[in-house]
Amino acid sequence: MDFMELLNFYIVPGLVLGSIYALGAVGITLVFAILRYAHLAHGDIATLGAFIAFAAVTLLGLPVYAALPVAMVVTAFAAVGIDRLFYDYLRERPRIVTVMASLGVALMVRSVVQVIWGVDAESYIRGIARPENWWGIRLKDREIVTILSMIGLVLALQLFLMKTKWGKAMRAMSDNPNLALLSGVDNGKVVFLTWLIVGGLCAASGFFLGLNTELKSMMGWQMLLPMFAAAILGGVGRIEGAVLGGLIVGVAEEVSVIFLPSEYKAATAFAILLLMLLVRPTGLLRGKVL
């Protein structure tokens, strides 16, 4: 196997998959940094986002890429609603109670998706997308859009967190919650903003998974483990770490197919997660939270 073959058949698909994981992992790391719990409904909210985009395409007749912002906004408010309904009143209880509640929410969201859209595979566009040749690297348009959108969304998020008053308030709440409260930061507003962002990112990751593969009601749940592996690999609480972790897990999964039967692809993320927890539980870039 020559280098171009490795690049075209393993690395490029790995980076695309990795970008999708990265979008999810950034959300997981944000929830961890600010709310301090593992959010297990993350994958299924991504599924919900993917299907909301599907509805925008099939019912409203929107072009595929125009469905993305619609899905992000709707899912963002759905995530805020889920927080208000199920997590908010558990805030004073031990964190593990909320983690378990999020597992329940995961099952519930998935069932809602199955009731509305059924359990069959769907896709945004019919037909086969042909890759374009870019100096020997073969890329489909949707793959370029996936990678560039991930970079764009993460940069926008970083800009928001570094430059704006409320972005800084979110970082302050993550850094030292008591001092943030003493400084007059309204915790409720920070939680609201967090879910708005996390919901939007979930929808984007679900949308791009659906765009590059197909839409299934289990799609998000199956992404949960690699997304957590990516967040922990990069160092929990670090946005740039989650992106790096997502890309590494994505590429590792695709490259593993060279050595292992493809049924074991999902086990790669698990192996990375296990290895990181044993060897360097704070992640590649030292995590802020764990």
Add this chain to the structure above:
Amino acid sequence: MSPLLDMREVRGGYGDADILQGVSLNVAPGEIVAIVGPNGAGKSTAMKAIFGLLHVRGGKITIDGEDITGKKPNLIVQAGVCYVPQVDNIFREMTVHENLEMGAFLRSGDLTSAYDRVYGLFPDLQERRKTLAGNLSGGQRQMVAMGRALMLDPKVLLLDEPTAGLSPRYMEQIFQICRDVRDVGVALLLVEQHAKQALAFSDRGYVLASGANRHEGTGAELLADREVAEMFLGG
């Protein structure tokens, strides 16, 4: 002079038990007042009571005549009292300048004069405005913590053991900073473990024991008191 901060017969605690059994103290404008006492005397608890971090069951706390008893911290901040906790009093993953910005979170409008005042008090911080606060030395962190609290332009600054864990050299530096802060018109109330040094540099002091007032007076009076001396200076 009428007191700026007045705490009368305050009782309260975290759970059901009262840690404070009736503590009274006051701070006048331009004063540095120290609260000292043995471990478990309720020194930090008294400070937290002022700042609304504790269940106050009796007594009254006023700032400039305004009743702040049992109010939430963000309202107390607006009344003109800022609090620097003993530990975890900075945002480690944020720069020095961002720490000050968070201090001014409730303020709007032009903050240039507030930044100038803090950087004027702490020239060390001016040089390190882009450094992450967690990477600073202990003394500099304490400056960040105080600077953050000063951004809201408080009338009274509450400091919970500002010299805890610092070397004697830094302790002297922190005391000097306290005098500088006083000189720009902010009264200070501090809880101190280093009783002797704290009383020597404060205008007045209160000695608490078992959650109640034991002695009060000027720093010099308390240092000269035989009972106080036995309590702290080993007889």
